[in-house]
Amino acid sequence: MKRTAIIFLILSGSFSSCYYDVEEDLYPGNGACDTSSVTYSGTVLPILQSNGCLSCHSGGAPSGNISLEGYNNVKNAALNGKLYGTISYAAGYSPMPQGGNKMSACNINRIKAWIDAGTPDN
């Protein structure tokens, strides 16, 4: 019986040791958002793709008559304010992605940084 108790103590000790091993708890702010090197092809397009925007906003009959296929269409949506308005859930715009979750604050900020930089085709 004694031996069982000792083994139990050793085991329970080793289970609790990793309890707070969550990066965000250990290093708050360490996941700071990098908006310094955003590009159309390396940042904006992958974000639009991974959030499903292109599945509705491409092809011959894009949703809402808004195509986000190709640089020129994304640039147009950026310049008329609709791209940022929709993803930031701004008043007066339909929140996007429709039927999905709001994009992360970091991704919204990265798209904003690209718009603020003048929507470069890079």
Ligand code: HEC
């Ligand atoms: C499931 C389909 C679907 C997805 C995914 C989707 N949209 Fe839309 N989107 C729509 C529909 C339908 C409309 C038109 C009706 C409306 O405005 O609600 C629309 C409208 C828009 C508009 C015009 C809105 C306005 O207020 O004028 C923009 C800009 C837009 N979407 C951008 C995006 C972006 C950016 C994403 C990805 C983050 C996205 N959409 C994801 C279906 C979708």
